[in-house]
Amino acid sequence: MKLFLLLLLALPFAARAAVELSSACPPSFELLGDGTCQLRTLYDLYDSPEQHGGVQARLPEVKRRYTPQQIDLGRQLFFDPLLSANKDLSCASCHQPDKGFADGRGRGLGARQADGRRKELARGAPSLWNVTFLTRLMWDGRAETLEQQAMLPLFNPDEMGNTAERLQRDLDATPAYAPLFRQAFGENPSVGAVARALSAFQSSLVSFNSRYDRYAYGDTGALSEQEVRGYNVFRGFVARCSQCHIPPLFSDSELAVIGSPALPGKAADPGAGALSADPALMGAFRVPTLRNITRTAPYFHAGQFGNLKDVVSFYNDNRGHAAPAGEQLKIHWHIHMTRGPELSDQDVSDIVAFLDSLEDESMAPRIPQNVPSGLAVEAALKMEKP
Ligand code: HEC
Ligand code: HEC
Incomplete structure (x- = not known):
C-alpha cells in the first residue's frame, strides 16, 4: 500500500520530467499498416471524386506520410525556443496557434538586434493551416517543400538567427532529445531530422471541417x-x-x-x-x-x-x-x-x-506544457513586444 502511494506521488514528477512521444496519429488521421498516418476527411467520401474544380473536387494527394512519433517530435520542436540563437523564439512565436498560426502582425518580428529591439521583417507570417498541400511556399514561392522551408527561418540572421553547427551542438547538449529522435527516425538528432520532424508536424495542421x-x-x-x-x-x-x-x-x-x-x-x-x-x-x-x-x-x-x-x-x-x-x-x-x-x-x-464559413480549428494540436530543452514555451509563444 505504502509503495503504491509512493508511486502515485512520484508519477506526476516522472511524467513532467520526461517528454514522451505519442504513438497515436493526430485527429483526422488514420494509422496505416506501415505505421504512418493517413489523412481522412469528408472529401474522401464523395461519389464523384474526379470532378475537377467543382465544390466536391478531391483534395490533392499528400506525397509524404509520417509516423505519429515524427509528427509529435515536430510538435515539440515547433514550440521549442532551443531552435533560435538567443533561445527566445520558437516557430510558434510567429506562427501562433491562437492566431491562425500567423502572428496578428502585418510584418513579423524577428531576432533581437544590437540595440535591443526586435528586427521588423519585410513580410508577414502566413497561416500554416493546410500548408502541406501547397506546392510553392513563402509569399514569393521561393521554397518547394516544408523541409527546405524550415532552413529559411532557422538560419536567417533576422529571424531565428541560428547556424547549423550551433543547432547541432544545442541538440547534442540536450540529452532529452536523443531518445526522441531515435524513436522517431531511428537516428541521433540532426538538422535534417529537425526539418523532417517540423514538416511532419505541419502536415498535421489540417482544416477541412468548416x-x-x-x-x-x-x-x-x-x-x-x-x-x-x-x-x-x-x-x-x-x-x-x-x-x-x-x-x-x-x-x-x-x-x-x-x-x-x-x-x-x-x-x-x-x-x-x-x-x-x-x-x-x-x-x-x-x-x-x-x-x-x-x-x-x-x-x-x-x-x-x-x-x-x-x-x-x-x-x-x-x-x-x-x-x-x-x-x-x-x-x-x-x-x-x-x-x-x-x-x-x-x-x-x-x-x-x-x-x-471557412473557419475550422477543430484539429488544432495541443500546445506542449514543457519541451525537451526545458526552456519556457509560453514566453516564446507570447514573444514580448519590439
Ligand atoms: C489572379 C489571382 C487572384 C484572384 C482572381 C483573387 N485573388 Fe485573392 N489573392 C491573390 C494573391 C496573389 C494574394 C496575395 C497578395 C499579396 O500578398 O500581395 C491574394 C490575397 C488575398 C487575401 C488575403 C490573404 C492573406 O492571407 O493575407 C484575401 C482575403 C483574398 N485574396 C480574397 C480574394 C477575393 C475575395 C477575391 C475575389 C474578389 C480574390 N481574392 C481574387 C490572388 C488572387
Ligand atoms: C520571426 C518570425 C518567424 C519565425 C520565428 C518563423 N517564421 Fe515561418 N514565416 C515567417 C514569415 C515572415 C514568413 C513569410 C516570409 C516570406 O514569404 O518571405 C514565414 C513563412 C513560413 C512558411 C511558408 C508558409 C506559406 O504559406 O508559404 C512556413 C511553412 C513557415 N514559415 C514555417 C516556419 C517554421 C517551421 C518555423 C520554425 C523553424 C518558422 N516558420 C519560424 C515568420 C517566422
Whole structure:
C-alpha cells in the first residue's frame, strides 16, 4: 500500500520530467499498416471524386506520410525556443496557434538586434493551416517543400538567427532529445531530422471541417443564406475569386500579379520578381489560402489591409488601381480589366460573410506544457513586444 502511494506521488514528477512521444496519429488521421498516418476527411467520401474544380473536387494527394512519433517530435520542436540563437523564439512565436498560426502582425518580428529591439521583417507570417498541400511556399514561392522551408527561418540572421553547427551542438547538449529522435527516425538528432520532424508536424495542421466543407458535402443548412450568396459571387464569373483561390484549398499555389499596394512610405515588394529575370513575375505573390482567414488579420504580404472588407474592396475598385506607381506590372488576366467587377455593397458584404464559413480549428494540436530543452514555451509563444 505504502509503495503504491509512493508511486502515485512520484508519477506526476516522472511524467513532467520526461517528454514522451505519442504513438497515436493526430485527429483526422488514420494509422496505416506501415505505421504512418493517413489523412481522412469528408472529401474522401464523395461519389464523384474526379470532378475537377467543382465544390466536391478531391483534395490533392499528400506525397509524404509520417509516423505519429515524427509528427509529435515536430510538435515539440515547433514550440521549442532551443531552435533560435538567443533561445527566445520558437516557430510558434510567429506562427501562433491562437492566431491562425500567423502572428496578428502585418510584418513579423524577428531576432533581437544590437540595440535591443526586435528586427521588423519585410513580410508577414502566413497561416500554416493546410500548408502541406501547397506546392510553392513563402509569399514569393521561393521554397518547394516544408523541409527546405524550415532552413529559411532557422538560419536567417533576422529571424531565428541560428547556424547549423550551433543547432547541432544545442541538440547534442540536450540529452532529452536523443531518445526522441531515435524513436522517431531511428537516428541521433540532426538538422535534417529537425526539418523532417517540423514538416511532419505541419502536415498535421489540417482544416477541412468548416461549415463550408459541410455545405460542399451536401448539408445545405450549413451556410446561411447570405453566405450562400457570398459563395456564389466568390465563384461567379464577375468576381472570379475562385479562379485563384480554388476550393477546397482556396489556393492554387500559383504566383499571381494582382497589383498589391506598397506600404505607405516603403518601396514596392517585387515578390517573385526579385528571384527571376522574367518581367511577368514582377510583383507576383503566391496565392494564399483563405482557410481560417478570419483569424489572421492583417492581410496581404505585409499587412496592407486591416480587414476583409478592405481586401474585397481592393478587388472591386478599378482592378490594378492600387499597384505601386511607376511599376510596370503585368497584372493577371483575372484581375486586369478596364473597370473593376462593380460588385454591389451587398455582394462585398456577402463575400466577407462567406469567408467566415471557412473557419475550422477543430484539429488544432495541443500546445506542449514543457519541451525537451526545458526552456519556457509560453514566453516564446507570447514573444514580448519590439
Ligand atoms: C520571426 C518570425 C518567424 C519565425 C520565428 C518563423 N517564421 Fe515561418 N514565416 C515567417 C514569415 C515572415 C514568413 C513569410 C516570409 C516570406 O514569404 O518571405 C514565414 C513563412 C513560413 C512558411 C511558408 C508558409 C506559406 O504559406 O508559404 C512556413 C511553412 C513557415 N514559415 C514555417 C516556419 C517554421 C517551421 C518555423 C520554425 C523553424 C518558422 N516558420 C519560424 C515568420 C517566422
Ligand atoms: C489572379 C489571382 C487572384 C484572384 C482572381 C483573387 N485573388 Fe485573392 N489573392 C491573390 C494573391 C496573389 C494574394 C496575395 C497578395 C499579396 O500578398 O500581395 C491574394 C490575397 C488575398 C487575401 C488575403 C490573404 C492573406 O492571407 O493575407 C484575401 C482575403 C483574398 N485574396 C480574397 C480574394 C477575393 C475575395 C477575391 C475575389 C474578389 C480574390 N481574392 C481574387 C490572388 C488572387
